[in-house]
Amino acid sequence: MPTIEDYRFGRIVIDGKAYSRDVIIYPDRVDPSWWRQEGHRLAAEDLPEVLSEPPEVLVVGQGNPGLMAVPPETRTRFEQAGIQVIAEPTAQACQTYNRLRREKRVIAALHLTC
Numbered sequence: 001m002p003t004i005e006d007y008r009f010g011r012i013v014i015d016g017k018a019y020s021r022d023v024i025i026y027p028d029r030v031d032p033s034w035w036r037q038e039g040h041r042l043a044a045e046d047l048p049e050v051l052s053e054p055p056e057v058l059v060v061g062q063g064n065p066g067l068m069a070v071p072p073e074t075r076t077r078f079e080q081a082g083i084q085v086i087a088e089p090t091a092q093a094c095q096t097y098n099r100l101r102r103e104k105r106v107i108a109a110l111h112l113t114c
Contacts, residue, residue: 061090061110
């Protein structure tokens with residue numbers, strides 16, 4: 001399970017490797033090319049693998065100040081699939097992910113900038 005070692009605006013270090021683009025952290029890998037249909041609005045369709053292989057928890061980093069929205073319909077779609085959604089500013093989301101990854105099957109989708 002990957003470990004987040006550092007996060008600051010626009011940059012994250014996971015298992016010793018630095019990334020400067022939004023990432024999805026799966027239990028067995030990091031996807032450094034995450035892109036959303038609408039940059040600051042998360043849709044369930046932006047995370048198809050999360051729905052096809054549901055984790056217990058999806059941690060969403062909403063950007064440094066928390067501006068990326070997780071609309072109610074997106075949250076509901078994941079919750080209907082049995083996935084708990086935790087959405088918070090990315091610095092806090094990184095801490096939440098690191099804490100939960102030892103206890104549960106968790107995926108993190110992290111917006112690194114605004």
